[in-house]
Amino acid sequence: MVNYIWLFMMVSGVVAGAVQGELDLVTRAALKGAKEGVAVCIGLISILVFWLGMMRIAQEAGLLDRLARLLGPLARFLFPDVPKDHPAMGYILSNMSANLFGLGNAATPMGLKAMEELQKLNTDKKTATPAMCTLLALNTSGLTLVPTTIIGIRMEYGSANPTEIIGTTIFATFCSTLVAILLDRWFRSRTAFRE
């Protein structure tokens, strides 16, 4: 599916450029996009290096295992295929906690570490496992209690009450996360059935 989305965006962009007779627009857009992509990765370096360092301390000290035990029932419900004491659990749960508290910066490194651990359990390294899809579903649906970025921007634009949208946001994100979890379950059982 990603292949189709990618192809669709590329081709319709080039066609749109051609129709307007402005093909150099396409070239400029392509190079701008490439530059942005690298810039985002460069920005990720500092965040990844810093948080992965902190996470290693937490892991060695057994804090991640404690978190995994504390929230075990929830994790086992969401990730039935991951063994109970597997290190992936600790990372998954810290990723979810970071998202909940609006610490997006910290959530990404923890999520990537969780992916790495899930990849160790994967028999076919090129194909995602159901557990990976669940982790993705939780992250794309953006479950959070504090939408930090948008509150900051509302402040910048002189909102009289920048936090008034927290309630509506929690409601909306709760709905999308619930749907994500249910769909994930449904697709998972369908794939399992087919095999």
Place this chain on the structure above:
Amino acid sequence: MFETVSFLSKIMIPAILAFIPLYAAFRKLPVYENFVEGAKDGFPTAVQIIPHLVGMMVAVSIFRETGALQFYLGLFKPLLSWVRFPEEVLPLGLLRPITGTGALAFAESIFSIHGPDTYLGRLASTMQGSTDTTLYVLTVYFGAVGIRRSLYAVKVGLLADLTGVLASWLVVSWIFGG
């Protein structure tokens, strides 16, 4: 309650930065060495993501800058005016899963035209805050471990985004009126 939560999120990082090393030191672990050991993984992971993210950002940029996105938005308009979805925020709903910065820029344009404390401003805020950039998360997470076939993850992500848009629209109309 909201004040408590936003206060918590403000002190959370400093608290974590003090708590984790202290806890580890209490268990007689070499904290600094552990930090450095873990931090080493950061750079290769970031580098690993570059090709995936560049590929995706190039397509998104071409799609957006050439006006192809505008064209498809236009196709959706009749349907949306039929269900009375406010068409001013429609681009945001479509941008949100594709590009985080693009969606944010659009939300800002709504704030500057209509103001953050209007129905549209609140709706844009809620839509922006309630989901994450599906395509970006997918690219980064799968890219970092070299997954090629993503199974049904894209569908789940996009349908969840759609749910987020509809839920935002309903709840904002209900709470703040529209």
